[in-house]
Amino acid sequence: MVIGDFNAFLNVSEKQSKTPPQMSQIDAFRDALEYCQLEDLGFRGYPFTWSNKRSGYAKTKVRLDRAVANKEWIDKYQMSNVAHLSSHASEHLPIILRVWCYKQQRHRRGKGFKIKESWLLWEECENVVMEAWHNVEDEQIGLAAVKEKIKKCCEELMAWGSARAEPHANVIKKLQQKLDTLN
Template identity: 60%
Template sequence: METRLDREGFKYWCSDLPYPNRLIVKHPNTGGGLALIWKKDVKMDLINYTVHHFLVRVVEEDGFVWFLTCFYGWSEYNSQAKSWALLNHLRSFVEGSWSCISDFNAILSSSEKLSRQPTQSRIMDDFREALELNNLADLGYQGYPFTWNNKGPGEANMKERLDQAVATGDWRDEFSLTTVTHLSSHASDHLPIILQT
């Protein structure tokens, strides 16, 4: 998940959560960062990380092995190629089924945006191409269609579905009952999303 909390903030605000395992990395010189929290009984090994991702290997109780990437894409349009280069690079570490849950900071189609400012088709094409190149497909969602709101007034308001979960076909076959739900948020400009397998 994207977070503004550092390790001390997590310790203070999230100590009551039933997730004793935590990875937290802060983006230098900004308020943002990434956090991954999980239950004690989940077998998960960190492969690598940067301020833009965590890549972990998960082993299910039945021995099924899959890879999870928590991803935070570059938000500036002129830097988004870095997001797709990182995604392509991460694929080289994945041996088998793969799922990414992410703030990609990009949309797949114009229907994922509500704004007076249209998104350039090249940006959407680049995102679709990066997913296709890595055999990743959108897992869909339940709930409100937009996960980010700039909270601008009137015509300056912009809403987009920037946060998504995607996966390879073999991952989707293994977890065929998966749901992705957009939850509500009162404080953040992003809605949290939950991936349930």
């Protein structure tokens, strides 16, 4: 993975200027990344990372700063993301790479979450899920955001479900006997 100022851009859309981009430079940068088997990681935020700080027709804005990685890195850290931050002190916007590794949950100790079918019969169950889903802060995007929402739903359902009084085996037996006598 490589991150920083490449002083080059990949697409015509990554430059705003009165002077048109030179396609030979774009092609050369694409060829270099392809030769090194590197892919652009994309970004969130403002589309340009550099400006000449001029106004009017003299103003130029370009996406020069980026993060690129090979396929193995992308597969290992598939939930990672790049964000363009704001800055008033430099011609370049700072960029940040948040690295997230997707790990299988098989290696966790303890019990995993299991919803009890009886919870679905209780009217409040849907409200618990909806409230938990919508109360997660939107700090993450994509699969990472969905994972956080699911985790929050699990936590809330466990707390809510375990707080509800569940009948004990002997209560169930007594109710079953009453049902049998009614038949």
